[in-house]
Amino acid sequence: MKQDIAIVANHYQNENCHPDGKIKVGIAADSAWRQKRLDNAKRLFAGARRAGVPIIHIRLAVPPDYRGVPANTALxxxxxxxxxxxEGTWGVEFIDGLEPRRDEIVITHTRNSAFYNSTLEEALFSLGIRRLxxxxxxxxxxxxxxxxxATDIGYEVAVASDACSTATHQQHENALAAMRPLADIMTVDEIIATFEG
Structure with missing residues (x-):
């Protein structure tokens, strides 16, 4: 087991991952692309669990009346x-096959960064995690x-590039390019190999 590493799994939820979800910017409309990305995430979870690497599931959910959620961006x-x-709707439930297990941490937040206004940093500290x-x-x-x-507050980070998605292939590639100076951009297979090595 890699003692200081954890998976931070963001928003694998019905709202943005399921074809019937309301958010269409999260994952490409092409069903083959969608399924491949979700299948890769399932493989990553399985590899982490085999290796004893913790998975922290980040869940986006806001009050039904949006009270306290500043609508300061177009998004x-x-x-x-x-x-x-x-909160309380089908959309915020985890998509089938990527649900957390009972012994895994689930953190709910209301913005883009999993750290902002959440207990993620405390959870990572309690587990002795330095690499994400x-x-x-x-x-x-x-x-x-x-x-x-994460990198601003001192974590070493890798991105499981083929377990992520956004609205178009080009936006996905642009985001990976923007993160490359900050994080190791790796495939799920490469990451699982580090768990097993």
């Missing part, structure tokens, strides 16, 4: 217009926001 204004990410593998949907928002925040 968040769209959430409100669509009635998305509301970030993955999730979408690459250009929650993954990139989390990577930037």
């Amino acid at each position: 968040i204004r769209e959430w409100v217009e669509l009635g998305s990410w509301q 593998v970030c993955c999730g949907v979408s690459t250009a928002y929650t993954v990139e926001g989390t990577v930037r925040h």
Whole structure:
């Protein structure tokens, strides 16, 4: 087991990963692309669990009336217009196959960075974690926001590039390019090999 590493899995939820979800910017409309990315995330989770690497599941959910959620960006204004990410709805549930196990940490937050206004940093500290593998949907928002925040506060970070997605292939590649100076951009197979090595 890699004692100081954890998976930070962002927003594998119905709202942005399921074809019937309200958010279409998180994962490509192409069903083959969608399924491949989700299958890669499942393989990453399985490899982490075999190696004893903790998985911390980051869940986006806001109050049903959006009280206390500043609609200061076009992205968040769209959430409100669509009635998305509301606590207690099907949309905020984890998508089938990527649900947390009972012994895994789940953290709920309301913004892009998994660290902002959440207990993620405390959870990582309690586990003695210094290195993160970030993955999730979408690459250009929650993954990139989390990577930037993590590196600013001293974590070493890798991104599971083929377990992430965003609205288009080009946006996904642009986000990976933007993160490359900050994080190791790796495939799921490469990451699993480090767990097993």
